[in-house]
Amino acid sequence: MPKSKSIRGLGAKYGGTVRKRYSNIQRVLKAKKECPSCSSLKLKRVASGIWCCSRCGFTMAGGAYDVAPSRKT
Numbered sequence: 001m002p003k004s005k006s007i008r009g010l011g012a013k014y015g016g017t018v019r020k021r022y023s024n025i026q027r028v029l030k031a032k033k034e035c036p037s038c039s040s041l042k043l044k045r046v047a048s049g050i051w052c053c054s055r056c057g058f059t060m061a062g063g064a065y066d067v068a069p070s071r072k073t
């Protein structure tokens with residue numbers, strides 16, 4: 001089974017479980033988020049749990065790594 005080289009930032013450190021969690025977070029952070037106010041995909045995380053739309057300036061509270069956090073932790 002070939003190792004995935006697509007995830008950058010951690011290298012071979014920290015063990016597999018942490019890297020898997022990190023890669024999940026990175027994927028979610030890089031995904032486009034739709035602004036609930038203007039429906040553009042400009043929603044960005046400005047702080048942990050705070051999301052701001054760069055188009056209309058709409059700011060909302062959400063999950064730390066995703067706008068709509070999933071229940072499973």
Ligand SMILES: [Zn+2]
Pocket residue numbers: 035036037038039040042053054055056057058
């Ligand atoms: Zn917006």
